[in-house]
Amino acid sequence: MMTRPDALRERIHTLARQEYPMLEALYRDLHAHPELSGHEKATASRIGEELRRSGLTVHTGIGGHGVVGVLANGQGPTVMIRSDMDALPVTERTGLPYASTVSVSVETRAVKVGVMHACGHDLHMAIMVGAVRLLSALSDTWSGTLLAVGQPSEETGSGARAMVADGIFTRFPGPDYALALHVDPNIPAGKIGYRPGIISAGSTSLDVTVRGIGGHAAHPHQSIDPVVTAARTILALQTIVSREIDPREMAVLTVGAVHGGTKHNAIPDEVVLRVNIRYNSDATRDRMLASIGRMVRGIALSAGVPDDLMPLIRRPGDATPPMENDPVLTERVRSILISVLGEENVILIPQLTGSEDFSVFGNGTPRVPICYMRLGAADPRELEGSAKEGRDLPYLHSSRFAPPPDPTIRIGAIAMAAAVAGLLSR
Ligand code: ZN
Ligand code: ZN
Numbered sequence: 001m002m003t004r005p006d007a008l009r010e011r012i013h014t015l016a017r018q019e020y021p022m023l024e025a026l027y028r029d030l031h032a033h034p035e036l037s038g039h040e041k042a043t044a045s046r047i048g049e050e051l052r053r054s055g056l057t058v059h060t061g062i063g064g065h066g067v068v069g070v071l072a073n074g075q076g077p078t079v080m081i082r083s084d085m086d087a088l089p090v091t092e093r094t095g096l097p098y099a100s101t102v103s104v105s106v107e108t109r110a111v112k113v114g115v116m117h118a119c120g121h122d123l124h125m126a127i128m129v130g131a132v133r134l135l136s137a138l139s140d141t142w143s144g145t146l147l148a149v150g151q152p153s154e155e156t157g158s159g160a161r162a163m164v165a166d167g168i169f170t171r172f173p174g175p176d177y178a179l180a181l182h183v184d185p186n187i188p189a190g191k192i193g194y195r196p197g198i199i200s201a202g203s204t205s206l207d208v209t210v211r212g213i214g215g216h217a218a219h220p221h222q223s224i225d226p227v228v229t230a231a232r233t234i235l236a237l238q239t240i241v242s243r244e245i246d247p248r249e250m251a252v253l254t255v256g257a258v259h260g261g262t263k264h265n266a267i268p269d270e271v272v273l274r275v276n277i278r279y280n281s282d283a284t285r286d287r288m289l290a291s292i293g294r295m296v297r298g299i300a301l302s303a304g305v306p307d308d309l310m311p312l313i314r315r316p317g318d319a320t321p322p323m324e325n326d327p328v329l330t331e332r333v334r335s336i337l338i339s340v341l342g343e344e345n346v347i348l349i350p351q352l353t354g355s356e357d358f359s360v361f362g363n364g365t366p367r368v369p370i371c372y373m374r375l376g377a378a379d380p381r382e383l384e385g386s387a388k389e390g391r392d393l394p395y396l397h398s399s400r401f402a403p404p405p406d407p408t409i410r411i412g413a414i415a416m417a418a419a420v421a422g423l424l425s426r
Contacts, residue, residue, distance in 0.1 A: 008141060008421070009340045015134050016414045023413065024405050026050065027126035028098040034087030034115045034122070036104065037153040040065040043085045043125070047150040050129045054136050056148060059172070063162030067150035068172055069132070076144025079420045080175035080368075082358060083128035084121045084154035092116040094402040119155065119396045120183035120377060123408055127181070127375075130413025135420055144424035145173045151358075157203065157320040160360035169364060177329055178370045179419055180358045181412060183377035184349075185393050185401065189408045192337055192415050193349035193374035196330040200372070201250060201278040202285060202322040203355035204315065208233070208273040208296055210260075211309040217265040227260055229303045230271035233296055233311075234258070237275065240291045245284060252278040252353055253288065278353050280322050323359035326369030333371045336422035337415055345411075349374055354396075371419075375412045377403035 026046075035043050044065040048058045056069035065085070089106055091114025092099045103112040117123075132148050149168070153159030169175070187193050210230040215223030234255050245251040253275065260271030275292065279285045296311045305311075337346045352374075362370035378393055386393050394400035 008138075011138065012134060012340060012414055012418055015137050016130065016410050019130055019133050019413070020406065020410050023126045023130045023409050026129060027122055027405055027409055030122040030125055031117050032098045032100055034100050034102055034117045036089060036115055037086040037156040037159070038064060040085045040152045044150055044152065047085065047125055047129070051132060051148055054129070054132045056132065062168055063152070063159065063164070063166040065152040066159065066163045066166070066168070068168060069148040070172055071132070071135070071146040071148070073139050073145065074143040076142075076424050077176035078145040078147060078173040079423050080147040080149055080178040080361070081128060081131060081416055081420060082149040082151055082178065082180045082361065083124040084151045084159070085125060086121060086153055086155050086159070087115050087117045088119060088155055088397060089113040090116040090118040090397065090399050092118070093399040096402055116399065118398060118401050120401070120403060121154065123183050123377070123403065123405070123412065124181070125150065126409050127412035127416060130409060131416035131420065134413060134417035138417065138421055141426060142421045142424035143426050146420060147172060147175055154357055156317055157355070157357045158318045160357040161318055164360060164364055169368075175368050177423055178361050178368050179333070179372075179416065180370075181373040181375045181416065182356065183396070183403055183408060184374035185378045185395055185403060187347070187349070187374055187376035188378055188380035188383055189376045189404050190380070190411055191345045191347055191376040192341065192411070193347055193376070194330055194334050194337070194371075195349050195351065196325050196327040198280050198322055198351055199325050200323040200352040200354055200356050200359070201252070201280060202320060204277050204285060204289070204319040205317060206275040206277075206292065207314045207316055208275055208292070209270055209312040209314075210273065210296070210300065211270045211311060212267070212303070212305060213309070214269040215267045217267060220267065223267045224303060224305055225267050226269065226271045227267065229299060229305065230258065230260065230273060232303075233299050234273065236295045236299055237292060240288055240295070244291050245287065249284050250278070250280045250351065250353065251284050251288060278355065320355040320357045321359045321363050323356055323370070323372055324362065325371050326362075329369040329371045332423065333373070333419045336419050339422075340414060340418040341411070373415070375408065375415070377408045379404050
């Protein structure tokens, strides 16, 4: 049966309004019960249950707590939609009635830390369930296969890779297209941001152990102080982006943590620096890694560190490749979104310096065309007010991140469902 574009728009908006109370309830429940990366057990089982209820065949335990739901609806291509499921070790300070009070013990910290959906993955899950429910109701308008994927461990950059390694592309219908969205507090709720080509950066983390010879604070001449060597290293690393990378290239280097020493009057044996770099190309990444290696070693040499105590550089966890949206797919999705949301609500956004391991789903063999979008998640009046005052609203990962659930969830579900129905249009 053919559905005219404005008839479909009417139907999808009406259905989304009907589904909304259930989706907000799901969101509140997920928000109140966050789980850290790799521990998304209850979350995954809830998402599996919701997908099953919407008529999907559900498979669990894919690459850890990953969930894959399949809805076969006749001949045609396969479209994958993905939501991440993990939360962050952040103590919530939003004051919301459904704020998380969950806290857990973390290996690296002495005290318990709070757990919070501070990156909005709770919204993404409610949106994915909403899109699936809309697509079930609209099954007469599309033909093909829908793959709804709940991904664990996005925040550690390892979940997508684990799902691919566990056969997401071989055990289930291989997707012809893959779509994802992420809430964005810099975009007014009700709007969607798109960008063809590179949309977010690649990311690599390094642990740099600067070593020296510890001793008494009053006898520095009898030691080689790794605190001073580390301090010089931190400042030197900041010249990599400013002096060594082509200014037209995107590059960021952050030393996010410095760990060393125990008390005022003792020089420690070592200091660990946790370094993170962001880039758009392998060439920039390789240049940055080579420069870090050279500087770290060179500064240790200049401090008189002996050969057997040269700094150690380790790469904990996985790197995330830059994310490149397929231009043809992105253009198709953009025109579908304009037909349901209106031209003024579909906006071109600048490239993001953040990273996202959804890129992994697009970089395999064969290459799956991906389209990753940003979903407005700020109260438009608050956003305008904060811009006037020259301050930012709480961003992703903030303990005060509190986006308005409506229209964020509703518009996200409409956008995702419309994109799938449009790509699989009868
Ligand atoms: Zn995040
Ligand atoms: Zn996120």
